[in-house]
Every structure is written in structure tokens, then in C-alpha cells.
Amino acid sequence: MKTWFVPYMKKHWRGFVLSVSCSIAALICAAGLLFTSGYLISKAALRPENILMIYVPIVGVRAFGIFRAVFQYAGRLASHDTILRILSEMRIRLYRLLEPSALFIQSRYRSGDILGILSDDIEHLQDIYLRTVLPGVSALVIYAIWIGLIGDLDAGFAFLMGLYLLMLLVVFPVLSLLLAGRAEQRLSEGRHLLYEKLTDAVLGAGDWMMSGREKTFLVQHEEREEAVRAIERRLHRASRWRDFLSQLIIGACVLSLIYWSGGNAIHGQMDRTLIAAFVLVIFTIAESLIPVSEAVEKLPQYQKVFQRLRGIEGSPASEDQDRRFDALPETAERLGGASDMFPEKISEKVEIRAEHLFFKYAAREDWAVRDVSLHIRQGEKVALIGRSGAGKSTLIHLIYGALVPERGSVTLNGTPPDTFGNRITERISVLSQNPHLFDTSVLNNLALGNEQASEAEIIRAATLVGLHERIKRLPHGYWTQMHEAGDIFSGGERERLALARILLRNAPVVILDEPTVGLDPITEKDLLRTIFDTLEEKTLIWITHHLIGANEMDRMVFLENGTIEMQGRHEQLLQTNERYRRLYRLDVPEKLKRPLQLAGK
Helix, strand or coil, rough: CCCCCHHHHCCCCCHHHHHHHHHHHHHHHHHHHHHHHHHHHHHHHHCCCCCCHHHCCCCCCHHHHHHHHHHHHHHHHHHHHHHHHHHHHHHHHHHHHHHHHHHHHHHHHCHHHHHHHHHHHHHHHHHHHHHHHHHHHHHHHHHHHHHHHHHHHHHHHHHHHHHHHHHHHHHHHHHHHHHHHHHHHHHHHHHHHHHHHHHHHHHCCCHHHCCCCCHHHHHHHHHHHHHHHHHHHHHHHHHHHHHHHHHHHHHHHHHHHHHHHHHHHHHHCCCCCCHHHHHHHHHHHHHHHHHEEEHHHHHHHHHHHHHHHHHHCCCCCCCCCCCCCCCCCCCHHCCCCCHCCCCCCCCCCCEEEEEEEECCCCCCCCCCCCEEEEEEECCCCEEEEEECCCCHHHHHHHHCCCCCCEEEEEEECCCHHHHHHHHHHHCCEEEECCCCCCCCEEEHHHHHCCCCCHHHHHHHHHHHHCCHHHHHHCCCHHEEEECHCCCCCCCHHHHHHHHHHHHHHHEEEEEECCCCCCCHHHHHHHHHHHHHCCCCCEEEEEEEEECHHHHCCCCEEEEEEEEEEEEEEEHHHHCCCCCHHHHHHHHCCCCHCCCCCCCCC
């Protein structure tokens, strides 16, 4: 709550003050409308001799009716504008927490849980403002004003009225929190379970169908849905009973007001035309207090939301700010000394040590990684090779800190990687085989690599990966919209754009997660030449299934069944290992066996 609620309240306090002020003004106008309406009806029933005797109440009714609508609209406009701004900032913040570790997101979180947070939890956070904070503050102010006005006329009756309304403002909300709070928490957990199970089922729909167990899944899913609906029905029943009791309290207030105002009228302490006026006002007062119970009972649900967000956050995050670019140079040549725009030298040397690593995903499963030891120095280029299931991805997850070894140790400069939290991206960047490009400008997609990067740095990165001329030819240059999944670029160009992000991030270690999968051999070799050239001084850990570009690596590490079967330089293995020679002949066409001829080599 300290990081996902309070900072936004402080940042947008003016919007909240305006929203609450307009809401209170609307409630006061609603009370004034009923008060003047009651007075007007009573006065008109006495058949005044002159219409001017009721002209002022008529004007009052019209004025209060108009201004009530105006303040309601203004309040909703201000509140929704403020809340939507907050939700936008929250979504951006959540994305920035998840994006750096997108490659390993499934090893850290279940897809359904992430889906639940993105689609359900963030939406719930708007309720804490719209249905809890704003109505709660407005109700407290209206309660104080009403009791103050009644107290000015009769302190004893104001105390009694205060007790009645305190039932709506305090007692019922506390009871709702105690009785319905746990049900709300179970409802939230049940919905997240549905997200998780449904996501798993959708991802594995083909397997379900082929196994012939689709009916079993449907039955189980319907049972879970029914459990959620049962909780919802219990909450609805509790809500109906609470509303019924609230109406009884309001009825008691009405009878008390009739008795009190009638007594004052009989004793000449109040004009009899005010009896209906005071009685009608209580309905507006009660209307502002009743929603408090529903708002308070959802507090446990909000607490669960904050817990899940803190779990993803991992470490306290500073407030993110949108980056805006006011102007963009037409060409890189206009930048002058572009070579100094961002540091080519890495700011930190990272030494990776893995000592006798063991890891398995479940107690009864075989070891995914078994007794693996590896030492990677800064600037070294290591290829991890092996078939699917050999343990390559698991080893990378351990190096990245997404997984923690059961035995052995892995460290970055002597520090376990899982202790870095989200700051691991300052040391390790990932170039995956399917980089996601968002439906925004090319510039913004590039800027995801480094939010503090200047326009010149972004253009330089695009130039280094060979995209600048291609981007200039787009309809709006760097401001051209990518469209869904970046379909204006080819597969190789999308990888180059992701490589530009890596350059902007400038982490000393880069993991290449099969970035050339799906590319034709010529494009693959061209992309590898760009990768090795631009990342020349960085540590490269290349996950691959085949051996194109192997001659550019310092070391080849073959994994099989979770262990290192063989390792060494490409030339060394060609000379000493018959299995490696056979694999290389089968995997690499003759015309691609020549060196990549990197720039400067």
C-alpha cells in the first residue's frame, strides 16, 4: 500500500480534492433540493394569497436541481480523469517491472496469475479510489455537516440522530468487513485460480483434445466457476440483508424526524412547513452513507491486490515518468560526435561463477541441471548447445536469478543473482527469439532499452544495428506507428530493433536466446555478424541448437541431460572430437562455414 497507493494519492491530491469537493457540493445541492421541495409542497398546500410567497422556494428548487447535476458531472469528470491517469501510470509501472525479465516470466510467475493481475487487480485498484476513498470522505463530511446543523437546533436530538446514522457510517461497515471480508478474499482467490487454470488449459488445448479428457476439464472448470458463483451469491445475500437493515435505520430516522419536527411545530419553535423539508433531507444524507459498508468490506480484497503487486515488484520502485521527445533529428549525421553519445565501454565487469549446480523442478523429477560448474569471464563469448530439455534454459534461469539452485552456487562477482531483484537488468540483458514490439512509435519501442536515453543515443543505436536508413524510409520516420506485433518489420529487422534496445541498456552481460530461429541462413549469418560486431566487448551467452557462427565463440559448451558433456573452442573440438566434427558437417552448409568477417577483425 505504501508503494502502490500512497504515492499516487500524494501526486494527484489536487484531483482528489476537486473530486471530493464537487461530490460534497452535489450532495449539499441534493439535500437543498429535497429541503426546498418539501418546504414548497407544504407552503403551496396552505394556498398562499400571492404566488410571490412561494416564488423563492421555486427558484431554489430549480437552482439546486441544476447545480446538483453540474456538480455531479464535474465530480465524476474530475474523479475519472484522476483515476484513469493513476491507472495509466500503474500499468506503465507494472509493465516496466515485468518487461526486463519477460524471457523468464513463466519461471517466476504463472501465466494465469499475471493475467489476473493485468486484467483484474489493476481494475480493482480504481475501486479503492472511486468506491472507497471518495465516497468515504464525502460521507464523513456530510455526516458532520448534518449533525452540526441539527445540533445547532437541538443538541439532544442531534445526539440521537448521530447514533442512528453512526450505524450506517461505522457499525454496518465494520460488520461487513468482519462477515463479508473473508468471503471477498476467497472470491478474489477463486477468480485468480480460474485465471490460472483457464490459461493453462488454453495453452494446452491441443493436449487436452488429443488426450480425450476435454469433458473432464469442462466439468472441473464448471465446478470452479460454481464455487465462485456460490461465494458471489452469499455476498449478494449479505448485501441484501444489509440494505434491508439500512432501510430500517432510515425509517427510524424518518419517524424520529417527524416526531421531533412535529413537536417543535406544535410548541411554536418551528414553522410547520419545515416538517416535510427536514424529513425529506434525511434520504439524501442516508444515500451518501449507505455505500460506505460496501466500500469497507472490499478492503481485504484490496490488501490481496497490494500483496500480489508487491510480490511482482520484488524491491521498492521509484516513481516512473513518461519520456517525451519534442523533436527528432532527421539523420544521424546531424548529431556531430555521435560516437560519444553513449558509452561503448561497459561500466562494470561481471564474472559469472557456477559451482556444482543442481536443480530440479519437482521432487520426483530428474535433475534439470546436475553438477554443472562454469566460469565465464567478462568479455568471454560462450555458446550453450544441446537439444531441447538438455538444461540450457534452466542453467540460464539460474544465472539470471529467476531460479535458485537446490545445491551448489551461482554468483555474479561473488553475489547470488537472485538477490539483485529487478536490478539484475543492469548487469544482464536478454535478446530473445521473439522480441515483442508494441503498437506505438518506433522511437518509443527503441526507448524501452533505456528510459533516460537521449534522441541522439537512440539514433546511434539504430545506426549501429543497421536500422537507421530503414527507419528513415518509413512514412513518419522514427514516429511511424509499429502496428500490432511490429508487422512493418521483417523477422530479422525485429531482432535488430531488440538488439538496439540491448545497446541502449548497456549491460555487461548479454544472453542470446536463439535470436536467429526462423530466419533463412543468409539473414541469420548477417544478423549474427551484426550481433557479434556491436556486442564485441560484452560477455555473450548464446543459447543455440546449431553451429552457424560457432567459430566466433570463445567456448562451446554442450549440455545433455542436465550435465556438461563436452566443452572447448570450436577449432579445438573440430580437431579432437569426432562427434563435434560430425555435428558441424551436418548442421552448417559449406558456404556458411567461412568466418563471419566481423568489422575491425
